Amino acid sequence: MTLMAYNHVPVPAFMYGTAWKKQATRELVQLAVELGFKAIDTANQLIHYDEALVGEALHALAKKGIAREMLFLQTKFTPVSGQGGRSPYDASADLAAQVEQSFASSLSHLGTDYLDSYVLHAPYSRRGLSQADWEVWSAMEDLYRSGKTKMIGISNIAAGQLADLCERANVKPMMVQNRCFAALGWDMQVREICRAHGVIYQGFSLLTANGAVLADPEVRVIAEKLKASPAQVIFRFAMQIGTLPLTGTTDIQHMKDDLRAEQLTLSAEEIRKIETIAL
Ligand SMILES: NC(=O)c1ccc[n+]([C@@H]2O[C@H](COP(=O)([O-])OP(=O)(O)OC[C@H]3O[C@@H](n4cnc5c(N)ncnc54)[C@H](OP(=O)(O)O)[C@@H]3O)[C@@H](O)[C@H]2O)c1
Numbered sequence: 001m002t003l004m005a006y007n008h009v010p011v012p013a014f015m016y017g018t019a020w021k022k023q024a025t026r027e028l029v030q031l032a033v034e035l036g037f038k039a040i041d042t043a044n045q046l047i048h049y050d051e052a053l054v055g056e057a058l059h060a061l062a063k064k065g066i067a068r069e070m071l072f073l074q075t076k077f078t079p080v081s082g083q084g085g086r087s088p089y090d091a092s093a094d095l096a097a098q099v100e101q102s103f104a105s106s107l108s109h110l111g112t113d114y115l116d117s118y119v120l121h122a123p124y125s126r127r128g129l130s131q132a133d134w135e136v137w138s139a140m141e142d143l144y145r146s147g148k149t150k151m152i153g154i155s156n157i158a159a160g161q162l163a164d165l166c167e168r169a170n171v172k173p174m175m176v177q178n179r180c181f182a183a184l185g186w187d188m189q190v191r192e193i194c195r196a197h198g199v200i201y202q203g204f205s206l207l208t209a210n211g212a213v214l215a216d217p218e219v220r221v222i223a224e225k226l227k228a229s230p231a232q233v234i235f236r237f238a239m240q241i242g243t244l245p246l247t248g249t250t251d252i253q254h255m256k257d258d259l260r261a262e263q264l265t266l267s268a269e270e271i272r273k274i275e276t277i278a279l
Pocket residue numbers: 016017018019020041042121155156177203204205206207208229231232246247248249250251254255257258
């Protein structure tokens with residue numbers, strides 16, 4: 001199954017996230033791809049990710065016949081404030097140069113000459129978009145126009161900010177990646193804006209941010225009916241509402257289970273129930 005944003009690049013419907021894997025990053029990325037994940041998410045942010053080890057995994061996979069072109073690679077530009085003092089670019093350079101340097105360093109870590117998706121890790125301001133956001137976005141637009149990345153996107157963005165970006169940018173984002181809380185209707189407002197603009201919505205922390213939903217008796221009944229786990233039900237629910245889920249599992253059985261979620265089918269009534277379960 002693939003998804004498509006307004007610029008018609010096919011994107012696999014499930015993504016493997018590489019945060020917090022540390023030294024196990026290489027082994028886990030290899031395993032995830034060998035088991036069937038076709039899209040990888042990382043970031044050039046040393047405090048949470050190890051892009052270079054993702055690159056080593058890709059190198060090992062290529063040797064086994066899984067070429068880079070067979071995979072969808074997404075990484076992020078992380079502003080200085082999110083780098084914990086270990087910025088992979090010159091933190092005193094102007095913002096456009098920071099994006100350029102970080103992008104070049106990502107390509108080098110990942111051993112590739114292009115990205116499928118390049119994401120701004122978070123806006124610089126909590127409310128509205130600041131001058132810094134527009135400067136960085138303009139540098140990302142340049143990368144998109146140059147063909148070095150097939151898509152550009154933004155993460156951790158509020159509905160008002162996204163509406164503004166979609167309206168005023170020269171190149172609208174093709175991707176949004178947000179933490180997805182059931183209590184906010186699974187980020188309903190942001191998802192609506194994405195739908196209206198042909199932007200793919202990626203949801204993370206679907207399980208970890210929604211513990212009560214996983215334990216909910218109604219979700220458990222649906223899971224039992226489908227002979228699946230509540231986690232699988234949530235991943236499939238996400239896909240059926242048009243969300244691209246991320247999983248960061250470190251467990252081989254969970255990797256298999258998560259992938260198998262693609263084969264489940266929830267009824268319209270079950271979808272409606274889960275979509276509004278925490279409202
Ligand atoms: N843009 C951002 O700011 C941002 C922030 C956070 C995350 N992300 C991205 O999103 C990715 C995923 O992050 P996340 O927060 O969703 O996940 P996560 O923190 O990696 O957690 C996934 C959790 O779900 C469990 N799990 C997965 N599949 C399961 C299953 N079938 N049954 C039971 N438990 C299961 C995992 O446990 P096991 O390991 O035991 O399976 C783990 O505890 C990250 O790696 C990163 O790429 C982005």
